[in-house]
Amino acid sequence: xxxxxxxxxxxxxxxxxxxxxxxxxxxxxxxxxxxxxxxxxxxxxxxxxxxxxxxxxxxxxxxxxxxxxxxxxxxxxxxxxxxxxxxxxxxxxxxxxxxxxxxxxxxxxxxxxxxxxxxxxxxxxxxxxx
Amino acid sequence: xxxxxxxxxxxxxxxxxxxxxxxxxxxxxxxxxxxxxxxxxxxxxxxxxxxxxxxxxxxxxxxxxxxxxxxxxxxxxxxxxxxxxxxxxxxxxxxxxxxxxxxxxxxxxxxxxxxxxxxxxxxxxxxxxxxxxxxxxxxxxxxxxxxxxxxxxxxxxxxxxxxxxxxxxxxxxxxxxxxxxxxxxxxxxxxxxxxxxxxxxxxxxxxxxxxxxxxxxxxxxxxxxxxxxxxxxxxxxxxxxxxxxxxxxxxxxxxxxxxxxxxxxxxxxxxxxxxxxxxxxxxxxxxxxxxxxxxxxxxxxxxxxxxxxxxxxxxxxxxxxxxxxxxxxxxxxxxxxxxxxxxxxxxxxxxxxxxxxxxxxxxxxxxxxxxxxxxxxxxxxxxxxxxxxxxxxxxxxxxxxxxxx
Numbered sequence: 363x364x365x366x367x368x369x370x371x372x373x374x375x376x377x378x379x380x381x382x383x384x385x386x387x388x389x390x391x392x393x394x395x396x397x398x399x400x401x402x403x404x405x406x407x408x409x410x411x412x413x414x415x416x417x418x419x420x421x422x423x424x425x426x427x428x429x430x431x432x433x434x435x436x437x438x439x440x441x442x443x444x445x446x447x448x449x450x451x452x453x454x455x456x457x458x459x460x461x462x463x464x465x466x467x468x469x470x471x472x473x474x475x476x477x478x479x480x481x482x483x484x485x486x487x488x489x490x491x492x
Numbered sequence: 493x494x495x496x497x498x499x500x501x502x503x504x505x506x507x508x509x510x511x512x513x514x515x516x517x518x519x520x521x522x523x524x525x526x527x528x529x530x531x532x533x534x535x536x537x538x539x540x541x542x543x544x545x546x547x548x549x550x551x552x553x554x555x556x557x558x559x560x561x562x563x564x565x566x567x568x569x570x571x572x573x574x575x576x577x578x579x580x581x582x583x584x585x586x587x588x589x590x591x592x593x594x595x596x597x598x599x600x601x602x603x604x605x606x607x608x609x610x611x612x613x614x615x616x617x618x619x620x621x622x623x624x625x626x627x628x629x630x631x632x633x634x635x636x637x638x639x640x641x642x643x644x645x646x647x648x649x650x651x652x653x654x655x656x657x658x659x660x661x662x663x664x665x666x667x668x669x670x671x672x673x674x675x676x677x678x679x680x681x682x683x684x685x686x687x688x689x690x691x692x693x694x695x696x697x698x699x700x701x702x703x704x705x706x707x708x709x710x711x712x713x714x715x716x717x718x719x720x721x722x723x724x725x726x727x728x729x730x731x732x733x734x735x736x737x738x739x740x741x742x743x744x745x746x747x748x749x750x751x752x753x754x755x756x757x758x759x760x761x762x763x764x765x766x767x768x769x770x771x772x773x774x775x776x777x778x779x780x781x782x783x784x785x786x787x788x789x790x791x792x793x794x795x796x797x798x799x800x801x802x803x804x805x806x807x808x809x810x811x812x813x814x815x816x817x818x819x820x821x822x823x824x825x826x827x828x829x830x831x832x833x834x835x836x837x838x839x840x841x842x843x844x845x846x847x848x849x850x851x852x853x854x855x856x857x858x859x860x861x862x863x864x865x866x867x868x869x870x871x872x873x874x875x876x877x878x879x880x881x882x883x884x885x886x887x888x889x890x891x892x893x894x895x896x897x
Contacts, residue, residue: 374793381793381794381796382793384564384565413570448859449557449562449859465806466794466795470803470806473806474802477622477802479623481809482624
């Protein structure tokens, strides 16, 4: 497996094929006298921004905490739960049990729910669309 | 039968969805200022957009990945951050130009100043996105866009000389105003190969769940639809060349551009022009706003679909809501929509290479395309497009100052 090509920045879907985000970071464990081991993938704005600017990442994490959006910590998924890599990365977990939808829920609460006009759409569950 | 319907719909979408504020403004000005001399740009731009549309459609049908998503995956966030920032900026300007185009159309029909129309138009666009589904957005507005056939009728009524038109298909420099000539040529290319069209096309293919079985329909829809759209753009240029150019009218306002249709077709033509401008700009406004949501959602891996309820993809719905609000403010302040359009088209030319070059690499990646990677012909065409877009990007900004409107 080529970590950058087959894992980093690829789309992550949960066990029900719901989009969780992109692989924003890869966690490696360094071992004495042995090659590093891929321990987990990370998803989250702070991890993503860290690759562009650490200061920006700290600012974003602070903002997420201050506005009550999330705890500012990335979601970490152990490699043992990754069932497929490639352009689509499949994780055997339930996205709802993680904090990946914190922004979604926050925007829903502060904006979408307050708009008095009901939104349209077919309402098909995300995981069943493909 | 299903594929035939898909092709027919694709062709109609190509006709109705091809023209927008950018193509109408640039093609009319090209004809008004330089007669048939810039027809070659329409031909070249149409060939480019046919190839590019077919490619992004093929990418989506085979890999089920959109252009924006695939660029993030293959080139990483450090590269992708550049086109994302550029596209967000560009899409908001283009959205302002399109909302401004609808507002001007309503001004032409009612006499009420265009800034007053910005909020109702923006509210209408937002409501359609909020309540509608992808099919409503794409097919409904595209069908209404058939009113742009009036450009072809207007061009026919002016009896243009065939020999001079054919001469215009070969590039030639005008005796005067070379800087303005190249600026308009650049703006025309920018309007014909809009970056938003590429990602919107691939997102639409994923929304409609295209598969490899749809590749033939994709090829036909891209080829025929865009050809008809390009033909209507050429017709508008020809009508402007026959009506405005001999009178020395520059086409610097939409009122002047309206003469292109109203002189050959009378009062009916004046109304048809306003309706065509309003409908095409409204359709484009929906596409640009949606594209902004698509681009961000696919770059960051959010839930996305125009077919989902806003509560199920809150970030997606919030993005187009904010974009429409900002664009409406720009128009309400009173910026001249035509000037905003020309500026947006020049920026299109700057941003295009940031997306076209990665597309070329992706189209040769077997992980995404399997056995459907580009052949030598497609590679040559896209390489040429990339080079052309790059040169356009380099010259667009200086020309804006030397010869812009």
